[in-house]
Amino acid sequence: MITSNTKENIRNFQDDTEEKKAIQFEDFRREVLNDYKLAHLSRQMSLLARREVLSGKAKFGIFGDGKEIAQIAMARQFKEGDWRSGYYRDQTFMLATGMTTPKQFFAMLYGETRTELNPDNGGRSMNNHFGSRLIDPDGNWINQAENKNTSSDISPTGGQMPRLVGLALASKLYREQPELNHLKSFSKNGNEVAFGTIGDASTSEGLFFETMNAAAVLQIPMAVSVWDDGYGISVPVDLQTVKASISKALKGFEKQKGDAGGILIFEGFGWDYAGLCQMYEEGIRKCREEHVPVLFHVKELTQPTGHSTSGSHERYKPKERLEWEKEKDGLLQMHKWILETKLADEATLNRLETEAQEEAQAAQKEAFREIMTPIREEKTQLIEMIRTKKMRLPFMGRRTDQCHN
Numbered sequence: 371m372i373t374s375n376t377k378e379n380i381r382n383f384q385d386d387t388e389e390k391k392a393i394q395f396e397d398f399r400r401e402v403l404n405d406y407k408l409a410h411l412s413r414q415m416s417l418l419a420r421r422e423v424l425s426g427k428a429k430f431g432i433f434g435d436g437k438e439i440a441q442i443a444m445a446r447q448f449k450e451g452d453w454r455s456g457y458y459r460d461q462t463f464m465l466a467t468g469m470t471t472p473k474q475f476f477a478m479l480y481g482e483t484r485t486e487l488n489p490d491n492g493g494r495s496m497n498n499h500f501g502s503r504l505i506d507p508d509g510n511w512i513n514q515a516e517n518k519n520t521s522s523d524i525s526p527t528g529g530q531m532p533r534l535v536g537l538a539l540a541s542k543l544y545r546e547q548p549e550l551n552h553l554k555s556f557s558k559n560g561n562e563v564a565f566g567t568i569g570d571a572s573t574s575e576g577l578f579f580e581t582m583n584a585a586a587v588l589q590i591p592m593a594v595s596v597w598d599d600g601y602g603i604s605v606p607v608d609l610q611t612v613k614a615s616i617s618k619a620l621k622g623f624e625k626q627k628g629d630a631g632g633i634l635i636f637e638g639f640g641w642d643y644a645g646l647c648q649m650y651e652e653g654i655r656k657c658r659e660e661h662v663p664v665l666f667h668v669k670e671l672t673q674p675t676g677h678s679t680s681g682s683h684e685r686y687k688p689k690e691r692l693e694w695e696k697e698k699d700g701l702l703q704m705h706k707w708i709l710e711t712k713l714a715d716e717a718t719l720n721r722l723e724t725e726a727q728e729e730a731q732a733a734q735k736e737a738f739r740e741i742m743t744p745i746r747e748e749k750t751q752l753i754e755m756i757r758t759k760k761m762r763l764p765f766m767g768r769r770t771d772q773c774h775n
């Protein structure tokens with residue numbers, strides 16, 4: 371089985387037997403190309419969804435474009451029993467872990483209220499606000515140890531943080547308290563990790579610091595990723611975070627040799643697929659096995675379509691920054707890396723991009739058809755009622771065919 375440790379894998383191929391090497395390489399190549407296609411699928415979903423909002427078919431949209439590669443690397447370490455508490459940028463992670471589908475993403479965008487079509491929030495929250503169902507239709511707990519779980523996103527940024535302490539502390543208690551051993555559907559001996567995500571600007575909130583401090587003291591399996599795209603809407607990071615870097619700001623929290631408390635701090639670049647895969651593998655292994663909290667500071671992320679459908683980042687980002695963002699786009703960088711490492715040729719990558727685009731379009735069309743079908747049926751019924759004058763008008767208390775004018 372190929373692990374996500376991509377740099378190591380490339381090195382290991384050199385020491386193995388020819389046959390094993392060929393099988394391993396093929397598996398590895400397939401995984402990388404699947405990730406590449408998924409990144410493009412998610413990007414196409416963001417682009418299409420923005421168009422849907424701007425053309426009036428949905429009210430508002432906030433998406434995960436620019437954060438695809440890092441989320442795929444994080445998702446590789448997310449296992450059954452784990453929990454996420456994150457925010458509206460995480461669509462790629464949700465797709466990569468199988469916790470949502472492209473069609474559900476569009477159903478959420480359109481505000482679909484039927485939970486079978488929009489299980490994440492049933493139209494009760496904004497788009498890209500995810501959530502797992504925890505109770506089955508009979509009111510029983512769904513087995514959390516066998517499922518991948520996400521707590522419900524909320525719109526106040528930073529609000530997802532404190533609950534991570536509870537989720538991660540639960541795993542510590544399940545591991546340490548024998549009297550909790552029988553609760554098999556909630557934990558597998560406390561081997562779960564609570565994955566958190568937060569934007570660079572939102573780390574300025576008190577909730578973030580309280581969460582990091584509590585986890586550092588309690589030594590619980592909590593892994594927080596900061597998606598650092600250098601902005602909180604129009605506010606650049608140097609006006610928001612001391613030293614313009616949350617990993618520098620948290621240096622005093624860092625666990626040193628011999629320290630009882632503290633967190634591990636990792637830094638990675640949002641466009642470096644291989645480096646991110648390696649970073650998450652190492653960090654999550656320590657977090658899961660040793661119950662030490664981890665901070666992943668993912669820097670140099672981009673935001674190709676801007677903060678949300680309510681604005682245009684071209685109006686506040688300098689020209690140089692916009693150009694830099696194009697160059698550092700994770701999808702473009704991954705494309706270059708695949709060609710450089712000769713994992714695939716240009717034609718293969720182009721084919722995957724086309725397939726991704728077609729899948730996004732099909733999902734969008736189907737979700738729109740599903741939300742519109744009952745609305746159109748109701749409209750037809752209403753027209754029919756008016757036409758046959760059988761409608762009771764509430765303000766008249768009479769049927770339309772009893773009205774004189």
Ligand SMILES: Cc1ncc(C[n+]2csc(CCOP(=O)(O)OP(=O)(O)O)c2C)c(N)n1
Pocket residue numbers: 459525526527528568569570571572573597599601602603677
């Ligand atoms: C408590 C709170 N304050 C303000 C807002 C409005 N708001 C929504 S997103 C956002 C910026 C967040 O920036 P960042 O944390 O860097 O995340 P990004 O969107 O860049 O990924 C703000 C200020 C909010 N939703 N909640």
Ligand SMILES: [Mg+2]
Pocket residue numbers: 569570571597598599600601602603
């Ligand atoms: Mg930001």
